[in-house]
Amino acid sequence: MTVNQSGWRPEMQADAAGSNAAGLPPTATGNRALMLEEPLIFEIGSADRTGVDLEPAPAVTSRLGGLERGGEIGLPGLSEQETVRHYTRLSRQNYAIDLGLFPLGSCTMKHNPRLNEKVARLPGFADVHPLQPVATVQGALAVIHELGEWLITLTGMKAVAMSPKAGAHGELCGLLSIRAALEARGDARSVILVPASAHGTNPATAAFCGYKVENIPATPDGRVDVAALEARLGPDVAGVMITNPNTCGLFERELKQIADSVHDAGGFVYCDGANFNAIVGRVRPGDLGVDAMHINLHKTFSTPHGGGGPGSGPVVLSEALAPFAPLPFVEKRADGGFALIEEENAGEHHGSSFGRMVAFHGQMGMYTRALAYILSHGADGLRQVAEDAVLNANYVLRSLEDVLDAPFAASGPCMHEALFSDKNVAEGFSTLDIAKGLIDEGYHPMTVYFPLVVHGAMLIEPTETESKAALDQFIMALRSVAERAKAGDESLKGAPWYAPRRRLDETLAARKPVLVWEEPELEEAAE
Ligand SMILES: *Cc1c(COP(=O)(O)O)cnc(C)c1O
Numbered sequence: 001m002t003v004n005q006s007g008w009r010p011e012m013q014a015d016a017a018g019s020n021a022a023g024l025p026p027t028a029t030g031n032r033a034l035m036l037e038e039p040l041i042f043e044i045g046s047a048d049r050t051g052v053d054l055e056p057a058p059a060v061t062s063r064l065g066g067l068e069r070g071g072e073i074g075l076p077g078l079s080e081q082e083t084v085r086h087y088t089r090l091s092r093q094n095y096a097i098d099l100g101l102f103p104l105g106s107c108t109m110k111h112n113p114r115l116n117e118k119v120a121r122l123p124g125f126a127d128v129h130p131l132q133p134v135a136t137v138q139g140a141l142a143v144i145h146e147l148g149e150w151l152i153t154l155t156g157m158k159a160v161a162m163s164p165k166a167g168a169h170g171e172l173c174g175l176l177s178i179r180a181a182l183e184a185r186g187d188a189r190s191v192i193l194v195p196a197s198a199h200g201t202n203p204a205t206a207a208f209c210g211y212k213v214e215n216i217p218a219t220p221d222g223r224v225d226v227a228a229l230e231a232r233l234g235p236d237v238a239g240v241m242i243t244n245p246n247t248c249g250l251f252e253r254e255l256k257q258i259a260d261s262v263h264d265a266g267g268f269v270y271c272d273g274a275n276f277n278a279i280v281g282r283v284r285p286g287d288l289g290v291d292a293m294h295i296n297l298h299k300t301f302s303t304p305h306g307g308g309g310p311g312s313g314p315v316v317l318s319e320a321l322a323p324f325a326p327l328p329f330v331e332k333r334a335d336g337g338f339a340l341i342e343e344e345n346a347g348e349h350h351g352s353s354f355g356r357m358v359a360f361h362g363q364m365g366m367y368t369r370a371l372a373y374i375l376s377h378g379a380d381g382l383r384q385v386a387e388d389a390v391l392n393a394n395y396v397l398r399s400l401e402d403v404l405d406a407p408f409a410a411s412g413p414c415m416h417e418a419l420f421s422d423k424n425v426a427e428g429f430s431t432l433d434i435a436k437g438l439i440d441e442g443y444h445p446m447t448v449y450f451p452l453v454v455h456g457a458m459l460i461e462p463t464e465t466e467s468k469a470a471l472d473q474f475i476m477a478l479r480s481v482a483e484r485a486k487a488g489d490e491s492l493k494g495a496p497w498y499a500p501r502r503r504l505d506e507t508l509a510a511r512k513p514v515l516v517w518e519e520p521e522l523e524e525a526a527e
Pocket residue numbers: 106107166167168169199201243247272274275296311312313
């Protein structure tokens with residue numbers, strides 16, 4: 001990737017139609033060199049083309065009782081090469097961690113080591129079926145068990161539920177465990193407290209479980225207002241959901257005190273562990289009084305995400321919540337073998353489980369990748385992951401705080417992500433303009449307008465896998481865009497100029513999404 005060192009070059013400014021304001025001729029295809037236009041597969045496919053030679057379909061007899069298909073279903077037909085090119089072209093219109101630094105805050109978009117992929121593709125792991133007899137999948141169960149043991153050790157917790165399939169799903173698992181524990185002691189409570197800086201999934205999960213969500217404000221230094229939280233505790237509060245490190249990229253130093261107060265009031269502490277990457281090997285949430293915490297394997301433990309693969313969100317549980325963990329789970333037997341504990345064999349010991357989160361045991365492919373990542377780093381390597389992630393974020397913070405307002409930088413170093421506001425931009429310019437300008441520089445934008453506690457927030461999480469050279473290039477690009485926003489450079493308002501699509505109407509996309517492709521002729525016929 002080349003970054004435009006000198007900033008904006010007006011002679012290359014393309015107008016909205018894709019031609020060029022400086023007089024360069026538009027191209028017949030709409031392509032600009034390797035920036036390719038690609039139609040939908042339905043627009044290029046045709047029923048009389050196919051990638052394979054199929055036997056003619058046998059005449060359908062009346063076995064379907066009149067329900068047999070009456071005509072073609074309109075699948076696009078393409079040759080093999082057309083198919084390969086279509087998807088390859090589409091993939092080149094997308095941004096990926098394999099293409100460049102992915103600064104999305106809170107998402108931990110780090111390199112996915114190829115070693116993990118190799119391990120996950122070993123036939124003994126890749127080809128197992130969840131309904132195979134347990135005696136034939138002992139190795140797979142050993143992997144799930146060993147990964148679980150690592151997660152328990154790293155977090156200092158009592159038990160782990162491996163089956164949740166993402167962070168938000170893990171939150172659901174944690175809250176269902178809390179509800180089951182409260183119901184078991186005949187103490188149904190109705191309220192979950194959520195700090196203002198929480199990820200949107202936290203209040204959504206609590207509401208989905210039927211709890212009333214109440215907001216706890218943040219202090220001016222970006223942390224939970226402990227006094228406000230303690231004042232709200234009472235017999236109706238089932239628990240709190242706190243992210244640590246929080247979404248301002250700051251460590252919640254009072255978590256132990258908060259947990260003690262919540263426990264004294266009879267509630268439970270859910271910790272959103274999506275940002276575990278910043279503290280893995282350094283802090284054990286179990287020591288801070290946490291009762292349940294999800295871990296995004298696709299963040300901290302480097303399994304692919306963001307369209308690159310399924311998530312996985314194991315939940316570690318305290319002693320108080322462990323009996324309510326969902327089924328099924330893997331248990332090591334006295335003879336060294338592994339058992340899959342399900343309804344049939346749960347017995348008295350596991351009888352309090354709240355039930356199942358998913359049909360089977362979870363994301364096997366993510367377990368193998370995450371364990372490969374953990375074993376290839378070792379405990380010392382994981383500690384260094386956290387240290388380097390924090391170092392890189394602070395490098396970004398300190399390198400840009402002279403041009404972008406960094407609201408909490410005065411109170412000390414950040415954790416895994418650097419947070420900026422739109423305070424320094426010129427009148428009429430916004431965070432959105434900076435994000436769009438970054439696209440022209442060849443980067444995926446940072447997380448914008450989140451967390452809500454900062455005006456026009458820009459949240460940048462570089463992760464530990466970026467080199468200093470990569471960070472310097474990103475910082476230079478963002479600095480150039482930020483300086484244009486500060487100087488009121490009008491050309492920034494039109495960005496992105498170089499992406500396949502110009503600035504989209506995000507309000508219309510959210511309010512009136514068109515999610516189904518309709519054949520143009522049909523549309524015309526309907527009019
Ligand atoms: C990513 C994230 C989540 C949700 O995790 P998913 O795996 O995307 O469901 C929740 N909280 C925080 C702070 C996150 O960063």
